[in-house]
Amino acid sequence: MALDLDAVSEADLAAKCSALVAWLRANGPVAVGYSGGVDSAYLAVAARQALGADGVLAIIGRSASYPAEQWATAREVAARFDVRVLELDTAELDDPRYAANPSNRCYYCKTELWSRLVPVARARGFATVVDGTNADDLSDYRPGAQAAREHRIASPLAELGFTKLHIRHASRALGIPTWQQPSSPCLSSRLPYGTEVTRSRLRQIELAEASLRRLGITGDLRVRFHDDLARVELAPAELSAWLEPERLAALTDAVSEAGFARVALDLRGFRSGSLNVLHGVSTA
Amino acid sequence: MTRSEERGDRSARNAVALGAAIAKLGVDCALEVRGGLALLLPSPTGAVALQVVETRRAVLALAKDHGFTHVAIELPNERRRSSTPPTDASLLRD
Numbered sequence: 001m002a003l004d005l006d007a008v009s010e011a012d013l014a015a016k017c018s019a020l021v022a023w024l025r026a027n028g029p030v031a032v033g034y035s036g037g038v039d040s041a042y043l044a045v046a047a048r049q050a051l052g053a054d055g056v057l058a059i060i061g062r063s064a065s066y067p068a069e070q071w072a073t074a075r076e077v078a079a080r081f082d083v084r085v086l087e088l089d090t091a092e093l094d095d096p097r098y099a100a101n102p103s104n105r106c107y108y109c110k111t112e113l114w115s116r117l118v119p120v121a122r123a124r125g126f127a128t129v130v131d132g133t134n135a136d137d138l139s140d141y142r143p144g145a146q147a148a149r150e151h152r153i154a155s156p157l158a159e160l161g162f163t164k165l166h167i168r169h170a171s172r173a174l175g176i177p178t179w180q181q182p183s184s185p186c187l188s189s190r191l192p193y194g195t196e197v198t199r200s201r202l203r204q205i206e207l208a209e210a211s212l213r214r215l216g217i218t219g220d221l222r223v224r225f226h227d228d229l230a231r232v233e234l235a236p237a238e239l240s241a242w243l244e245p246e247r248l249a250a251l252t253d254a255v256s257e258a259g260f261a262r263v264a265l266d267l268r269g270f271r272s273g274s275l276n277v278l279h280g281v282s283t284a
Numbered sequence: 285m286t287r288s289e290e291r292g293d294r295s296a297r298n299a300v301a302l303g304a305a306i307a308k309l310g311v312d313c314a315l316e317v318r319g320g321l322a323l324l325l326p327s328p329t330g331a332v333a334l335q336v337v338e339t340r341r342a343v344l345a346l347a348k349d350h351g352f353t354h355v356a357i358e359l360p361n362e363r364r365r366s367s368t369p370p371t372d373a374s375l376l377r378d
Contacts, residue, residue: 226318231356243335252359264323264356267340278320278353 008169016160017046017170023156024050030128031121033113033153034058034085035066036074038164039132041178042171043157045081047130049174057126058083061090061113064199065186067206069213077178086124088116093197103143103193109186110147118151133158134167140273182220182235183272191225192275201225208258215250217242220270223255230260236269297351305346309339313357320353331357 024030028051032044040058047056058078062071078085090112092098098108114129121129131148133155148155157167164183171179187202195201208223208230219235232255234242242251242265255263266274302322303315311333313326324343326334333339334357347355 226321229318229323229358231321231354239340240335240337245331248359252361256361261361262358263361264358267324267334267355267357268344274354 008165013166013169013173016162016166019160020046020156020162021050023160024055027128027130027154027156029055029057029126030130031057031059031117031124031126033117033129033131034060034074034078035132035184036060036070036072036077036178037132037184038171038178038181039134039157039167041074041077041132041176042167042174043130043132044078044083045174045176046170048081048083053082053084056083057121057124058085059117059121060085060087061117062087063090064093064202065109065188065197067184067187067209069210070184073178073181077176081176086120088120090116093199099197101188101191101193101195101197105188105193105197106142106144107147109188110144111150114147114151114153118153128154130154130156135161135163182218189275190223192278195225195227204259205230208255208260211254211257212251215247215254222270222274223258224266224275228261229264230255230258230262231264231266233266233270233274239265239267239269299350302346302350302352305350306343309333309342309346311339311343316358320351322347322350322352322355324355324357326357331360 024047028047030047030051032040032047034040034044044056044058058074060071060074075085077083090109092109092112095108095112098105098112118129129151131153133142133145133148134157137145138158162170168179187205188197190205191197191201205223205225209221212221212223212232217234217238219238220233221235222233224231224233232251242248248265251265252263297317297320299315299317299322306313306315306324311324311326312330313324316323316325324330324334334343344355
């Protein structure tokens with residue numbers, strides 16, 4: 001991934017990083033809701049460097065909506081930067097309000113996550129629990145943010161004005177491999193609202209995306225679930241290459257093997273919140 | 285010339301006009317409607333036409349003009365020859 005070096009000034013980034021260190025030292029020790037995504041990986045490593053090994057605990061909430069590939073990344077980053085990790089199982093799929101997949105599905109997921117994580121963190125002496133919400137997230141439709149507020153989760157990256165681009169730059173400076181990792185929301189985000197979230201569907205999506213990654217797709221990627229049809233969204237820059245007949249056949253095979261009867265390629269390419277647009281929750 | 289068959293849900297989106305407009309671009313395909321998604325089922329020549337980025341941009345613009353938020357092309361799948369479109373979909377074919 002190429003970063004736009006002009007879009008973030010070095011002075012601005014340095015000031016934000018200093019402010020983050022100050023915030024962490026004022027509020028630590030911290031438990032981080034940790035997925036191994038770009039944001040939480042940066043926050044966990046920054047906290048480790050600011051507070052020392054005992055000052056941070058990264059807590060992973062594991063469920064069927066959390067891809068195994070990302071779990072592996074989360075563990076790898078934590079091990080590399082000596083961040084202590086605790087893993088908890090979450091059971092959001094057992095909540096019918098979540099499984100029904102309403103437009104505020106993320107609220108039920110995050111409620112389940114924080115309900116389990118916060119008591120565990122507090123019992124271990126971590127009064128402050130933080131997440132990786134960034135400043136860009138504040139302008140998006142994020143019902144999960146309400147659950148975070150209800151559980152008094154702090155979001156220092158958003159609070160200090162870190163955008164995703166800031167976080168990628170800062171991660172690269174620290175040598176965190178996730179700096180160039182595509183954004184990776186949970187697998188349930190591939191299901192249109194109102195389509196029931198089941199373990200088998202999540203598994204099907206996960207298998208399809210993992211197969212496509214093995215074909216060499218490195219940028220943004222989503223396999224959107226439309227019952228019998230998988231609609232594949234690729235980064236627009238990668239689209240032309242994958243429309244060549246041989247690669248198209250490989251792509252189709254990879255997705256079909258995951259159990260989809262029909263495979264389609266989105267002509268516009270990856271859009272964050274694509275299904276929100278399709279179902280009128282947000283605008284294009 | 286466009287021959288069309290439509291079944292199931294008829295939305296306010298103008299699928300017939302979109303199918304005709306895409307045909308005018310020289311893209312030979314059938315069109316299946318799934319809500320705001322226009323699903324193109326291109327013939328082999330239609331698939332070749334859609335490899336051109338300008339053609340894809342034109343299709344996207346037409347789809348937006350006709351009320352669709354998403355356009356996708358179905359990929360030929362040798363593993364699947366027996367399945368049929370869902371009953372709630374609209375299908376238009378040149």
